[in-house]
Amino acid sequence: EDKVVQSPLSLVVHEGDTVTLNCSYEVTNFRSLLWYKQEKKAPTFLFMLTSSGIEKKSGRLSSILDKKELFSILNITATQTGDSAVYLCAVDNYGQNFVFGPGTRLSVLP
Amino acid sequence: GAVVSQHPSWVICKSGTSVKIECRSLDFQATTMFWYRQFPKQSLMLMATSNEGSKATYEQGVEKDKFLINHASLTLSTLTVTSAHPEDSSFYICSAERDRDTQYFGPGTRLTVL
Numbered sequence: 060e061d062k063v064v065q066s067p068l069s070l071v072v073h074e075g076d077t078v079t080l081n082c083s084y085e086v087t088n089f090r091s092l093l094w095y096k097q098e099k100k101a102p103t104f105l106f107m108l109t110s111s112g113i114e115k116k117s118g119r120l121s122s123i124l125d126k127k128e129l130f131s132i133l134n135i136t137a138t139q140t141g142d143s144a145v146y147l148c149a150v151d152n153y154g155q156n157f158v159f160g161p162g163t164r165l166s167v168l169p
Numbered sequence: 170g171a172v173v174s175q176h177p178s179w180v181i182c183k184s185g186t187s188v189k190i191e192c193r194s195l196d197f198q199a200t201t202m203f204w205y206r207q208f209p210k211q212s213l214m215l216m217a218t219s220n221e222g223s224k225a226t227y228e229q230g231v232e233k234d235k236f237l238i239n240h241a242s243l244t245l246s247t248l249t250v251t252s253a254h255p256e257d258s259s260f261y262i263c264s265a266e267r268d269r270d271t272q273y274f275g276p277g278t279r280l281t282v283l
Binding site for chain 1: 178205211212213214215228260262271272273274276277279
């Protein structure tokens with residue numbers, strides 16, 4: 060059965076802290092792994108990862124994929140209150156479907 | 170973990186026909202479900218919020234007469250794409266709200282309109 064697991068499910072930090080969010084997966088036909096940030100309405104796309112070991116970076120956010128160990132991490136450095144959201148990991152099962160993880164709820168306190 | 174299913178997984182139809190997509194929460198009741206459409210570059214657009222027992226709330230720019238939503242029970246919401254055209258071809262993804270601010274996503278339905 061295809062599945063995506065995220066950890067932790069919930070995390071509370073203070074501004075300035077660095078956080079690492081984890082996503083592991085088991086799917087039949089991996090094509091890519093996607094990270095989204097969901098605050099209120101539609102999730103906002105952050106990264107798409109297809110190759111192992113290549114870090115993608117956008118400002119204070121970065122992510123990397125390990126296709127051998129079947130996981131990805133999302134790092135956020137120098138967190139701000141605006142980073143508070145649910146971070147979703149999803150795996151594209153080669154165009155057949157998406158498998159979403161349960162999300163990690165990040166709360167950044169001032 | 171909570172499970173949300175969608176049916177069908179993949180549908181191909183002719184232009185002008187209508188297609189119904191089901192979204193079910195399998196192990197919890199969901200008063201609220203959401204329908205999304207995936208656009209290029211992996212972005213997800215919220216189309217509408219489906220509320221059990223009442224009318225759906227559509228986002229700006231989404232034609233409610235074209236994308237009919239029915240939330241008939243606490244475990245089922247349906248999206249009907251009426252008079253589908255090739256530009257409606259996309260991935261349609263639903264999610265169900267279990268607790269406040271906690272959504273569980275379905276696997277998506279790929280619609281191809283010829």
